[in-house]
């Protein structure tokens with residue numbers, strides 16, 4: 001792909017004030033947030049209009065980051081000037097031909113024309129949409145509306161399905177609503193004890209560690225992770241279960257809580273239902289049996305429950321290590337059961353929370369890009385929700401399609417006789433990040449039309465028939481919702497280079513070409529936000545009382561924040577949910593009766609090791625952005641595999657040598673890192689790399705029956721040495 005190179009001097013500031021014509025550049029600073037993870041660290045971006053200098057990024061004091069940034073945040077401006085940034089639409093003139101630059105009208109006409117043909121031939125469900133949790137609230141909302149109204153398709157889902165969908169499902173069934181942290185993240189700073197399950201925040205949200213300082217210094221930090229991570233290093237207790245056995249561990253911890261007399265009976269009586277049924281299953285998970293299944297010693301199980309139960313302020317937090325299993329929902333439910341038995345959720349200063357991951361992972365799962373959902377975290381199969389949202393959209397409720405395929409199932413169906421023939425991808429790179437990636441790549445290749453909107457030529461964009469170049473974070477206005485449900489403003493700090501358009505503009509252009517009235521798909525973020533407020537009014541995630549002005553004034557507004565009658569004092573938002581009641585019919589939280597089951601795949605003589613996957617500090621997700629930042633690529637240039645020295649020796653591997661990691665679905669090539677703290681039965685791969693270093697060549701698309709989450713965290717492999725490079 002040969003593209004015109006962006007020059008940095010095109011990225012001039014647009015904040016108020018005269019543009020410098022000559023002489024020393026005026027520097028213009030804008031308060032915004034990091035483009036990457038759900039912590040949404042506050043940062044100030046300072047542009048030097050009229051110069052070739054990259055905008056400067058500096059941390060600012062915000063509730064989530066208290067003045068700190070991680071390495072990715074500090075270097076985030078580099079992606080604005082990525083040398084291979086997409087600046088012009090690209091169209092593949094015919095299958096097999098190379099992508100060629102095209103003007104916007106040609107590209108959008110091509111897409112709209114092909115979508116019409118495909119829908120006319122095969123019906124509206126032949127066109128599918130795949131979104132992302134990095135999209136702003138307005139984009140996520142517009143994408144869902146575009147799918148249901150302009151395309152009339154049921155086939156829309158997004159990458160959050162691969163992220164925290166298990167915790168979301170477990171949260172809804174326990175508490176009636178899913179807000180990752182139902183309390184401000186800063187509350188954690190007062191905690192005496194925190195049980196962190198399957199989260200390596202030292203690498204995935206480094207500034208978050210400040211909030212755990214008190215617990216960590218006071219001996220109250222407990223980490224459940226098969227690996228001795230940088231986070232586990234800070235913990236007093238490290239429980240290192242066999243991958244895929246957390247459910248047994250959580251049942252065992254509940255067992256200990258009951259048998260050792262730590263259940264808060266008053267709380268259970270007043271605020272919950274269902275302990276008896278949950279206990280019936282947990283009763284069979286006595287500590288010695290749990291030790292046999294998980295490898296976590298009995299004494300450690302007991303010490304964990306004691307610490308958590310005797311602390312004055314205690315939290316249970318889950319991350320992807322709990323979620324990303326074919327039993328992720330039940331696993332998270334089992335940890336929620338433990339928290340309920342100890343009386344933590346909905347008690348000021350204590351609680352349960354799920355650590356949402358993507359920049360707008362929270363807002364991205366509320367406004368309708370999910371297969372079964374309408375804005376405001378409403379259900380697509382709820383007649384009242386359909387009527388309300390259809391009213392806001394100006395369409396008939398009956399015209400809205402029903403729920404469609406979820407995540408992997410959608411990707412797996414592409415190009416099959418009953419499946420979609422066209423796919424539009426906004427803000428995801430499934431060729432690298434989806435499970436069983438080689439198969440997903442084949443499905444994408446089988447489509448009649450693949451359209452990718454992205455800022456850089458990702459591995460998925462490289463397969464597309466049409467690539468649409470879009471603007472990025474510091475070039476745009478919008479809102480996002482951070483990991484504790486606080487709505488924040490993303491602000492335009494630099495002007496984009498000529499060429500790219502916003503995602504909202506792209507959706508506007510496509511919708512009008514598909515015959516929609518132009519006013520129905522506004523390209524202006526604020527206008528979309530005003531509509532989103534109305535669409536969300538009365539829903540679980542009610543944003544109707546949140547205004548652009550209040551956000552700009554820096555008010556801390558957590559949803560739900562309903563609108564109030566004229567004249568009344570504005571609603572202050574809800575920083576802490578559940579203090580008096582849970583969001584269930586009767587206001588009580590539910591224990592869910594769950595039992596352990598093994599992962600979908602277990603070691604055998606050909607594949608004697610577990611492989612688990614996750615993140616490293618320097619890279620973000622599929623790496624499409626961070627592999628384009630020289631400092632980050634320099635820190636982690638290629639895929640590696642963490643192996644215990646004995647395991648490596650048995651396989652004939654040395655530090656720094658290359659290994660083939662061979663599983664049932666494929667082989668990954670990785671550089672060997674000897675890690676003495678690894679479990680000898682387990683190896684670890686980061687999933688940030690493309691090509692032969694793609695961890696997802698190995699991962700198992702065995703799905704959780706409730707959340708449809710794939711089993712990213714457990715597959716089985718063997719190691720083989722490879723010659724030198």
Ligand SMILES: Nc1nc2c(c(=O)[nH]1)N[C@H]1C(S)=C(S)[C@@H](COP(=O)(O)OP(=O)(O)OC[C@H]3O[C@@H](n4cnc5c(=O)[nH]c(N)nc54)[C@H](O)[C@@H]3O)O[C@H]1N2
Pocket residue numbers: 037038163164197198199200201203204205224225226227229241242243244245246319320321322356357358359612613614615616617618619620621622713714
């Ligand atoms: N540097 C960096 N930061 C990020 C991201 C990134 O890509 N890079 N992505 C963001 C996003 S979208 C997300 S979702 C978050 C994810 O944040 P985390 O959940 O912290 O990330 P992971 O590394 O996927 O998984 C956490 C840990 O789970 C462990 N684990 C593996 N298998 C199991 C198991 O069976 N049980 C248990 N208990 N633990 C297990 C892994 O060893 C790993 O250390 O990070 C966000 N922040």
Ligand SMILES: Nc1nc2c(c(=O)[nH]1)N[C@H]1C(S)=C(S)[C@@H](COP(=O)(O)OP(=O)(O)OC[C@H]3O[C@@H](n4cnc5c(=O)[nH]c(N)nc54)[C@H](O)[C@@H]3O)O[C@H]1N2
Pocket residue numbers: 132133134135159160162163164320324357358425426427428429430432433434435453454455456458470471472473503613614615620621622623624625687695696699712
């Ligand atoms: N093996 C394994 N696989 C995993 C995981 C794991 O732990 N192990 N974790 C899973 C998780 S938690 C997640 S969240 C997924 C994430 O995986 P992906 O969905 O692939 O996420 P990203 O790499 O963030 O992809 C975002 C893409 O959107 C582009 N982009 C950025 N901003 C915008 C924008 O405003 N508009 C548009 N149109 N594009 C934009 C970026 O350049 C990038 O190409 O990966 C999952 N895959």
Ligand code: SF4
Pocket residue numbers: 034035036037038039040041065068069070071072073074204205206207
């Ligand atoms: S922790 Fe997350 S939000 Fe904060 S600087 Fe790092 S990537 Fe950005």
Ligand SMILES: [Mo]
Pocket residue numbers: 162163164357358
């Ligand atoms: Mo994620």
